[in-house]
Amino acid sequence: MEKKDYLKREVEHIDIKSFNAIPIIEQFDKTAFQARNLARAAKIYDRMLSDKDCSIILCLAGSLFSAGLRKIVHDMIENNMVDMIVSTGAIIVDQDFFEALEFKHFQGTPQSDDNELMEMMIDRIYDTYIDEEHLRICDMTVSEIANNLEAAPYSSREFIKFMGKYLKEKDMGKESVVRISYEKNLPIFVPAFSDSSAGFGLVYHQWNRKDKLKVSIDSVKDFLELTKIKVNSKETGLVMIGGGVPKNFAQDVTVAAEILEKTVNMHKYAVQITVADERDGGLSGSTLKEAHSWGKVDEGSEQMVFSEATIAFPLLASYAYHRGNWKKRKSKNFNTLLDGKEI
Amino acid sequence: MEKKDYLKREVEHIDIKSFNAIPIIEQFDKTAFQARNLARAAKIYDRMLSDKDCSIILCLAGSLFSAGLRKIVHDMIENNMVDMIVSTGAIIVDQDFFEALEFKHFQGTPQSDDNELMEMMIDRIYDTYIDEEHLRICDMTVSEIANNLEAAPYSSREFIKFMGKYLKEKDMGKESVVRISYEKNLPIFVPAFSDSSAGFGLVYHQWNRKDKLKVSIDSVKDFLELTKIKVNSKETGLVMIGGGVPKNFAQDVTVAAEILEKTVNMHKYAVQITVADERDGGLSGSTLKEAHSWGKVDEGSEQMVFSEATIAFPLLASYAYHRGNWKKRKSKNFNTLLDGKEI
Amino acid sequence: MEKKDYLKREVEHIDIKSFNAIPIIEQFDKTAFQARNLARAAKIYDRMLSDKDCSIILCLAGSLFSAGLRKIVHDMIENNMVDMIVSTGAIIVDQDFFEALEFKHFQGTPQSDDNELMEMMIDRIYDTYIDEEHLRICDMTVSEIANNLEAAPYSSREFIKFMGKYLKEKDMGKESVVRISYEKNLPIFVPAFSDSSAGFGLVYHQWNRKDKLKVSIDSVKDFLELTKIKVNSKETGLVMIGGGVPKNFAQDVTVAAEILEKTVNMHKYAVQITVADERDGGLSGSTLKEAHSWGKVDEGSEQMVFSEATIAFPLLASYAYHRGNWKKRKSKNFNTLLDGKEI
């Protein structure tokens, strides 16, 4: 088989507008186990959207966008269903920015000959394929963006804004999360930014700057910025797909605010979709009840859903979309808060 | 809290007719990971329904009916979407026959005080409650049915037929799987029949018969009967919800036929929804690819779906229902084959 | 590759006497997560061995003996570390009796070409191989044993006794669990007996008997027998490796005793090693705390260990072996209780 034979069937993105999950979720609500948990989570999310005091933080971890979930997040941003995002570099750079550059992910199989793939420069994520040559172009585009910035420390949020600006100027990425976030003044934080295609591009930038001043990515600044948003939000709600750094980072912000001697509430609402287990003590599977002991998440409006995200997230998002409570919400323009004035 | 406060919110059963999963499944098919696997499984099941030579074996394990999935199976039987069932005693007796006797399951929480529940005679299954006093009535009803039978070895299938007859005569259990199976001549096999409420009833029967002849349940006879159906089916397909004994038993029947020197095909189609892991070598999570090495399942039309059943099974069944390929199928009346004539 | 190249590296059985797990378990006890749970489980098992009133039920599910855990169970029986066994047909017949007939399991790989294996008649269990031609001899040996018995319903325990007798007479199976159980009058119950190589042999027997009387396997009788042992034991403890039917069956016996109007205690001690999840409501992963709501397992001396069995079971068993509290125990000869006199 040749490379082009592997890279044939494109992953297409799920459109939550094209089906109405309300009747399914309503039925799930009367049952048990994870169907009921999913229904409860969807309803909590809908309550966040109805609560005019609530800022909504969407946390994304796992290979979500390469798996067809990118348009869901795009549509959530477009319709003011979310106010800020905390994510991984893989999702935001390798997958979203990558597709904005008009590259694609392809359907494959976990029973691949990985040695053959390597020789053809095809990267595998479980049952999907990526053309590694395209990834390198993505890396270099990040490098180019860095080269054009003033040498200074940036938060990942600031840098991602410049990536969005780049897309807008080139008029690329109609369904890109990076681009629409830029256009809607919605912050995206990636606390481990260098752990991605962006990292490759920025390493390349720093390496070539030699002893000259460099663009650097200051993850402390991210934390400070997210804390400022928390301080400026009466209530907050977390919608977490997967765990990892985004989950921990977003939860921690209530403690960070306290350390700055600001009085803030715990996250009032919190839902998480994950397959991680709690029994190994890891953060990704730790319960939201446990997060309450840390003073991070309030009790009563929190729900874990034990399900793989590609199945559960579209149902949750479609439910909330079709309920329509987002229609009364406005863009919170948190980028303006962070870039325009001090608190 | 009093007992009645715990037993308040009834579990209601999902109606796959009330929502159409086709647009969701079609979108899942273009993606990756388990959403795509679920779409592929749903389409394989639909192909089973379109293949006029194929007899469909539904395997059920896990607390499915207490969790609201009972009506799905009832509707599948009613609409000739399945030709025989292999299941556990818990599902068929403690949950289906139990609800046919007009008892209910209730929504609860995994954070219960289990000692308090025990003292109130409330049994917990994760986040659902059962009134143990009702379960005892279910046990004794099974015992009564046994008392009225001729003392002899029965297959579980034969005994379950008598349970269906009992319900029909009392006109109980409008949505009961046991009853509609009886009415449609559809065999239900429970290879570990005594491991359930039926076991309690039958132990009571045998204990009280003392030295007299007793009703006994011969699981070898079940195996022989299922093998006879296999031998009389040109092709077979497996729809497995959960793993356990039902999965193994139904897969094994191709080998059993061979041992009787009958030439049969492997199961041509096979799908399984499970959260079990393959990495511990257990049967429940073992792949259908592995089953091919045993000569049990053919290659090409098999699919594992790693998802909790309450979420995935309703989507799969609703997809197949709304596709409508079952409309050309007829009841295979396998009970008549087994009871009426020798092969 | 030829068949013999696949079947080269024999699985060898772990010898718990050859290493002393006490220092590891003592260290684990001071830590957290599953290491601590494993230590706690090992200590509860050791307490069972020290409690002279306690009868110990070992429950075995999963492909344990093909994976090298057979000698552990053999040695536990030999040293009066267990008083009865509830297991699956796969373990007792396809794996133990099979090896007693001088066949072997072999190390393989999960990345096998399963079609090639099938054509060579090699069966795969995750990363192990079995010669299917040998399995057929095992099936036929069971059939031969059945042919020599009086046609009547037997409990699986009774039938397995005859299998042990067969081995003893042929002087086969020095490390066989079936044989040593026979010699030590220790009952083995397999509630889903036909779901195994035994099933193939017995189906062959019944098929060939045509209209004549047949040997049948009455799983109700098993349940009644196990209940009699419960009634005759002041206290009981469960050591469960994996879940499935053996777990449920052994737990249920307290309820069965109640139904026969016998006053018995709940299982006083209970430990389980499993990788199953509780969040899908399935029995295998259901907590022992949940079992308390059913009145099956007492509180305070129960422990779930979330670990794959091949790693955790040898450590638990080696700990208890080297602690030596079994030295004061005697064989309970429960087969004599069941076969010799009525209670």
Added chain:
Amino acid sequence: MEKKDYLKREVEHIDIKSFNAIPIIEQFDKTAFQARNLARAAKIYDRMLSDKDCSIILCLAGSLFSAGLRKIVHDMIENNMVDMIVSTGAIIVDQDFFEALEFKHFQGTPQSDDNELMEMMIDRIYDTYIDEEHLRICDMTVSEIANNLEAAPYSSREFIKFMGKYLKEKDMGKESVVRISYEKNLPIFVPAFSDSSAGFGLVYHQWNRKDKLKVSIDSVKDFLELTKIKVNSKETGLVMIGGGVPKNFAQDVTVAAEILEKTVNMHKYAVQITVADERDGGLSGSTLKEAHSWGKVDEGSEQMVFSEATIAFPLLASYAYHRGNWKKRKSKNFNTLLDGKEI
């Protein structure tokens, strides 16, 4: 219960010297499933230690040190069994540096009343407790260290060196990984450094610096530094406990080197202990075979072990310790490479 009653039983750290896992691992090697995988991983790690060209990268994720695994890593560093570490902020700051400040973790239970814990300022990690007041002192110590540094971007590695220096100067933390790494010139990278107690301290620092120049943490610099080590190592091996950012970051370095137009080999050896699943496409559970398609990990000397780390890591480390092949290894002093001269 009062706070001091909760914080009573200290977690004690496992000492791999105190038991010899060689006989256990040798027995596991002859079996199947995860016991065999663990044996194979232990032997691959031992081969890394024997290969004089190999630099060993230890990746740590999950709540490992609060669970008693800290001394294992300390002893591995002391005995030149590892050459650099990639980890999470939680492990390095909240757990290691925290205990170096003479605070402790305590044994608790997952069935806690989390609201009561919150009110007492006790934080829970599954079955362990932490005094949150102590954590705040840890945060402020980090802040103090930052206040004493020149305002500039630092890699996390550089900052952690200053933390080690702090401990040495105060003569605190005899078993601290941060301290011994400082003393042995061994680099520790924490790519998501602000996602931890360090983040709290540094946010406090930056907040109080207002418009003045600040200490910032540049994760790109970390990536560049790790890449330099890769370029200076003939071969590399990965020992990964858990997944997350450390796994990805360390694997990626082969690609980063390529981008800098350096010719490097893939990681020659790689083992991972994790309970994460591969079927959701997430990075933590993705196989090392999959990593080969990306050109990150070579084939033939890689092994996944599906086990909870508290059980498997002590066995793996004790095996390698007692094999003694580390005795011929010397400290690689990679901090000197990074800080002393350019490559």
